[in-house]
Amino acid sequence: MVYNFDVLTERRGTGSMKWDVPEGELPMWVADMDFETAPDIRSALMKRAAHGIFGYTTVPDAWREAIAGWWQRRHDFVMEKDWLVFTTGVVPAISSSVRRLTAVGENVLVLTPVYNIFFNSIRNNGRNIIENRLIYDGVNYRIDWEDLEKKLSDPQTTLMILSNPHNPTGMIWTREELGRIGALCAAQHVTVISDEIHCDLTLPGYSYIPFASISEECAQNSITCIAPTKTFNLAGLQTAAVMVPNEELRHRIERALNTDEVAEPNAFAIDAAIAAFTKGEEWLEALREYLAENRETARRFLKDEIPDVSLVPAHATYLLWLDCRKIIGDVSELCRCLRTQTGLYLSAGVVYGGNGSAFLRMNTACPRARLLDGLERLKRGIMAYEDYAAESC
Secondary structure, eight states, X not given: OOOOTTOOOOOTTTTOTTTOSOTTOEEOOSSOOSSOOOHHHHHHHXXXXXXXXXXXXXXXXHHHHHHHXXXXXXXXXXXXXXXXXXXXXXXXXXXXXXXXXXXXXXXXXXXXXXXXXXXXXXXXXXXXXXXXXXXXXXXXXXXXXXXXXXXXXXXXXXXXXXXXXXXXXXXXXXXXXXXXXXXXXXXXXXXXXXXXTTTTOBOTTOOOOOGGGSOHHHHHTEEEEEOSHHHHTOGGGOOEEEEOOSHHHHHHHXXXXXXXXXXXXXXXHHHHHHHHHHHOHHHHHHHHHHHHHHHHHHHHHHHHHOTTSEEOOOSBSSEEEEEOTTTOSOTHHHHHHHHHHXXXXXXXXGGGOTTGGGXXXXXXXXXHHHHHHHHHHHHHHHHHHHHHHHHHO
């Protein structure tokens, strides 16, 4: 089947958080795709809707089988069906886990820059954010192992939240890196939450490595958060899962999710997930090709038209991590300028911690015409900002 990702579907007036912006603005910030989901998922949802009754919904074995089958086929990881627990979302699962597995005043470690909502899950629950800042050499990021080991060895550090693959940089962690993280955390009795929501959005020819697949040590000391929502653009359906091989840990997480009332599916969540994980592969392969072409289009445009902005190399996610250090040390004002001058709405990197204050995050999961519009706005906005900065001097 041929899938047309060039269709410019109108999203204004649909209650879209991303597109609830003034006319003329172009939102390319939140990680939400502008593509219609896979046809088989739409068919499953229409069939469910046609039934007409939307009462309390159970979680059938077919849901667990669909997830386990997907991970075995695509990621060469065999998970037991009993390891899976339904939850309404990855972020609710992370917040519940923080509350259940740590005490107020304890430390939760993250590798920064990182998905900013991790900070909310930690701070809002009265825990301390501990940053292990990734080392940036001007092209790539790497882990500061000495600093990581030091911070994990603090008795107050009891939990680590890992973004795998990494958001916002788009890095795919190697088996060696994940193994070393797992060994350090196990040695210091630090539990790992691995957020793997972006795992299927890798470039063609690349795949991610599930944290729990590295070793029995990693599997027994971790909670993995997974969902079809990023891959198939289903965030509004609130459908996700946690995968916990350790029976005692799984019991604690189940209790946490149920206590926080985030363990019951709505009437569409299960059918959508089953359709995605059993019938969505062909669509996903086409999507990955399109996203790869979008990334290459952006790379060429930046090189030719905006040489002062460089793209950090990445093999996962549809997010661009844009190095703006040649323009400004803190992009917050640049981000505001882009929006006011051109209507382009991006994420200022400062919210991701680490060295993020000199970066912008740009979502390229959109039709190519919209991407090119965004890149042209980025060019105009940066030119306007540089002219303004020169006049101010």
